[in-house]
Amino acid sequence: MANTYTSLNYHIVFSTKNRFPWIRLEIEQRVWAYIGGIARKHRMTALQVGGVEDHIHALIMAPPTIAPCDIAKFIKGESSLWISEEFPWLNKFSWQAGYAAFTVSKARLPGVIQYIQNQREHHRVKTFQEEYLEFLVANGIDYDERYVWG
Numbered sequence: 001m002a003n004t005y006t007s008l009n010y011h012i013v014f015s016t017k018n019r020f021p022w023i024r025l026e027i028e029q030r031v032w033a034y035i036g037g038i039a040r041k042h043r044m045t046a047l048q049v050g051g052v053e054d055h056i057h058a059l060i061m062a063p064p065t066i067a068p069c070d071i072a073k074f075i076k077g078e079s080s081l082w083i084s085e086e087f088p089w090l091n092k093f094s095w096q097a098g099y100a101a102f103t104v105s106k107a108r109l110p111g112v113i114q115y116i117q118n119q120r121e122h123h124r125v126k127t128f129q130e131e132y133l134e135f136l137v138a139n140g141i142d143y144d145e146r147y148v149w150g
Helices: 025-041 068-086 106-117 128-138
Strands: 009-015 045-052 055-061 100-103
Touching (some): 009 068, 009 106, 025 045, 025 055, 055 068, 055 106
Antiparallel strands (some): 009 055
């Protein structure tokens, strides 16, 4: 085959360390926009970024040369440094050690975008922990809850 064509979309989810509510409403849009800039810097496209005080969802379109673990590494590492520098009162900010990543087909992108846009409303009735475990179950991921929240 002479050329390679891909459509690789990842729904990346991770929380702040210990799910502490660091990302206050007054800074969240700047954080989401910065994460979009991190994606661009690494030749990816942030289709949607959002979340609430204790976690984020990022829908990222990436080339095949960038593994999901690298997407999480870029976003978490670079945004953590920026948040700590940009907002002095968040100098102890950090993300959780792990993350979840799910592939998303082109047909499902609009629904995932809407889901991410409606995070604040969604979390009026469901905790991050409930949401995260539902994602793991829905995607057939085996887990031991003793190690999920580490």
